[in-house]
Amino acid sequence: MDIPKDYLSKLQVAKKLNITSERQELIQRFVDKINMERVGTKWEPVIWKQINGLVAHVGIGDLYWFYKECEQGDSFSKKFFGILKSTRVTQKK
Secondary structure, three states, X not given: OOOOOOHHHHXXXXXXXXXXXXXXXXXXXXXXXXXXXXXXXXXXXXXXXXXXXXXOOOOXXXXXXXXXXXXXXXXXXXXHHHHHXXXXXXXXX
């Protein structure tokens, strides 16, 4: 995947997060990958709090698996939100 030229400037403008744990670093990876796909589309960039809220119930070991699964899909963000949606549906039943 090619990184858009203006992506780094957009990251520098974004509020800096003081990453102090392994979990925070993993969530930041999710945010970066999703936002890279959203550059140049109608979708707004996600923020750290949004992704953290969505994966709050997921343990660190499972986050590594989840990240790997999302990378193997055609679209990282589609796979990310698809897995979350499918787990919510199965939990409600």
